Amino acid sequence: xxxxxxxxxxxxxxxxxxxxxxxxxxxxxxxxxxxxxxxxxxxxxxxxxxxxxxxxxxxxxxxxxxxxxxxxxxxxxxxxxxxxxxxxxxxxxxxxxxxxxxxxxxxxxxxxxxxxxxxxxxxxxxxxxxxxxxxxxxxxxxxxxxxxxxxxxxxxxxxxxxxxxxxxxxxxxxxxxxxxxxxxxxxxxxxxxxxxxxxxxxxxxxxxxxxxxx
Amino acid sequence: xxxxxxxxxxxxxxxxxxxxxxxxxxxxxxxxxxxxxxxxxxxxxxxxxxxxxxxxxxxxxxxxxxxxxxxxxxxxxxxxxxxxxxxxxxxxxxxxxxxxxxxxxxxxxxxxxxxxxxxxxxxxxxxxxxxxxxxxxxxxxxxxxxxxxxxxxxxxxxxxxxxxxxxxxxxxxxxxxxxxxxxxxxxxxxxxxxxxxxxxxxxxxxxxxxxxxx
DNA sequence: TGAATTTAATCAAACGATTGATTATAATTA
DNA sequence: TAATTATAATCAATCGTTTGATTAAATTCA
Numbered sequence: 001x002x003x004x005x006x007x008x009x010x011x012x013x014x015x016x017x018x019x020x021x022x023x024x025x026x027x028x029x030x031x032x033x034x035x036x037x038x039x040x041x042x043x044x045x046x047x048x049x050x051x052x053x054x055x056x057x058x059x060x061x062x063x064x065x066x067x068x069x070x071x072x073x074x075x076x077x078x079x080x081x082x083x084x085x086x087x088x089x090x091x092x093x094x095x096x097x098x099x100x101x102x103x104x105x106x107x108x109x110x111x112x113x114x115x116x117x118x119x120x121x122x123x124x125x126x127x128x129x130x131x132x133x134x135x136x137x138x139x140x141x142x143x144x145x146x147x148x149x150x151x152x153x154x155x156x157x158x159x160x161x162x163x164x165x166x167x168x169x170x171x172x173x174x175x176x177x178x179x180x181x182x183x184x185x186x187x188x189x190x191x192x193x194x195x196x197x198x199x200x201x202x203x204x205x206x207x208x209x210x211x212x213x214x
Numbered sequence: 215x216x217x218x219x220x221x222x223x224x225x226x227x228x229x230x231x232x233x234x235x236x237x238x239x240x241x242x243x244x245x246x247x248x249x250x251x252x253x254x255x256x257x258x259x260x261x262x263x264x265x266x267x268x269x270x271x272x273x274x275x276x277x278x279x280x281x282x283x284x285x286x287x288x289x290x291x292x293x294x295x296x297x298x299x300x301x302x303x304x305x306x307x308x309x310x311x312x313x314x315x316x317x318x319x320x321x322x323x324x325x326x327x328x329x330x331x332x333x334x335x336x337x338x339x340x341x342x343x344x345x346x347x348x349x350x351x352x353x354x355x356x357x358x359x360x361x362x363x364x365x366x367x368x369x370x371x372x373x374x375x376x377x378x379x380x381x382x383x384x385x386x387x388x389x390x391x392x393x394x395x396x397x398x399x400x401x402x403x404x405x406x407x408x409x410x411x412x413x414x415x416x417x418x419x420x421x422x423x424x425x426x427x428x
Numbered sequence: 429t430g431a432a433t434t435t436a437a438t439c440a441a442a443c444g445a446t447t448g449a450t451t452a453t454a455a456t457t458a
Numbered sequence: 459t460a461a462t463t464a465t466a467a468t469c470a471a472t473c474g475t476t477t478g479a480t481t482a483a484a485t486t487c488a
Contacts, residue, residue, distance in 0.1 A: 011437090012437080012438080026336070027336070028242050028243075028244060028245075028332070028336070029242075029245075030241075030242055030244035030245035031242075031243070031244040033472075033473065033474085034473080034474055034475085035472090035473090035474095043438085044437095044438055044439050044440085045439090045440090045474095045475090046438075046439070046440090046475085046476080046477090047437080047438065047439090048474085048475090049474085049475060049476075050436090050437075050438080051437090054474075054475070055474060055475090114335050114336075117335075117389055117390075118242075118332070120389065120390060120392060120393060121328050121331075121389050121390075121391075122240075122241070122242075122328075123392050127392050127393065127396075130393075131392075131393050131396055131397070135393055135397070136397065139397055157398070157410065158414055158417075160397065160398060161398075161410070161411060161414040162414055162418065164386060164387065164390065164394055164397075165383040165386070165387075165414065165415065165418060166383075167386060167390075168382045168383045168384070168385060168386025168387065168389075168390070169379040169380075169382045169383055169386075170382070171382060171386060171389075172378060172379070172381060172382025172383075172385060172386070173378065173379075173382065175331060175334065175335050175382075175385075175389075176334060176335075176378065176381075176382070177335075178334060178337050178341050178345075179334060179341065179344075179345050179349055180378055182341075182345055183345070183349070183350065183353055183374065183378075184371070184374060184375070196371065196375070197375060200372055200375040200376055200379065201379065203372075204376065204379060204422055206425075207421050207422050207425035208418055208421050208422065210425070211420075211421035211424070211425045225462080225463090226462080226463070247446080247447065247448080248447080248448055248449085249446090249447085249448095257463080257464090258463065258464050258465070259448095259449095259464095259465095260449090260450080260451090260463085260464080260465085260466095261462085261463065261464085262448090262449090263448085263449065263450070264462080264463085265462095268448070268449070269447095269448060269449090270448095
């Protein structure tokens with residue numbers, strides 16, 4: 001069972017969790033040794049077992065911390081009742097621009113996204129947790145906004161799938177970072193490039209929600 | 215250096231590469247032991263060193279095989295000269311529908327996509343290879359089609375980014391498979407579900423390329 | 429108050445198990 | 459014959475974990 005700490009850990013625990021988030025995300029769980037973790041955290045090796053019961057306990061703690069941060073980033077769910085289609089679109093665009101900026105250029109986003117997506121694609125125990133406390137509610141909120149903006153039914157399959165597709169768009173710019181940089185001829189993806197990615201996503205959003213259905 | 219074999223391997227080599235593709239994709243490279251690989255391949259342990267020089271050599275061989283298969287799936291690049299916008303859109307939709315069907319429901323797609331994306335996100339030596347012989351040319355072809363369909367400049371940043379976003383859409387349905395299934399209430403993603411995903415992507419494609427620019 | 433005890437945290441060192449790799453020899457195959 | 463595969467043993471290195479000792483603060487008790 002994975003639990004979400006209500007308050008951020010401190011001291012050695014915090015150092016180990018941060019080292020885990022970084023190294024697990026960069027190299028993967030199995031490629032990271034406990035000694036490496038301890039060294040990166042500046043902490044004694046035995047503290048992994050002491051605080052988390054073992055390496056896998058640290059993995060669970062990292063998952064919990066990721067979930068905690070994601071919830072903090074996402075913020076409290078805002079009601080979209082009474083929004084005009086234009087306002088709903090604007091809010092969608094703002095959210096996606098924020099996510100694109102964070103995911104594209106925030107230095108801590110890389111390991112976090114890598115770690116989370118690896119956990120998800122391997123179908124570990126993290127799947128349920130991350131779904132329940134982040135993706136589930138957030139997807140529902142985005143679907144509602146999408147429905148208002150486009151005039152469709154929020155519970156329709158097309159809307160729900162479109163929202164997933166929209167999420168996938170953004171995530172790929174982190175996952176395929178190297179490829180994108182190479183192909184675009186960008187030396188890096190900084191705030192400026194992330195902003196231009198956000199522009200394209202926002203424009204896509206407008207076209208997808210405002211276009212005439214056939 | 216990674217090389218692409220011009221003809222598919224046979225015998226023990228083939229068995230080992232297939233085991234590698236499966237296990238590396240499912241559990242990750244470092245989580246897979248050489249003994250596990252040999253057992254899954256039904257082959258003796260020493261043959262990994264004999265044929266590939268070691269575990270990492272097998273990894274390179276798997277990358278080469280993935281590149282070979284991707285090129286086979288992608289097929290020869292077709293010229294899009296002289297296409298009408300409507301025809302370009304149709305071809306785009308057909309390609310994406312095919313990719314969605316393969317990625318969404320083909321059983322061998324999971325480990326392959328997992329493996330390839332892990333290699334890409336870790337920025338290993340595979341990045342260059344997969345980019346040069348698959349993503350690069352394919353992205354150029356798709357950009358050309360997109361440009362014809364939408365009337366934009368194929369070399370514009372917006373078109374190139376839109377094509378990446380389009381690719382990201384499709385990939386996410388494999389990577390976030392478990393999440394999508396859970397949220398959609400689908401027990402699995404079979405040909406039927408993959409088809410409906412393809413429908414949404416194709417419709418999105420139409421809206422994105424045919425919508426009025428602002 | 430002052431001594432005794434408990435508790436939590438940290439440490440260096442070592443443990444047994446597993447890892448990838450190597451070796452020599454035999455059997456098989458083309 | 460030459461290339462390939464199987465068998466089985468062994469290697470050094472590294473793995474995750476455990477151990478017993480040490481430290482410092484908190485608690486209890488006389």
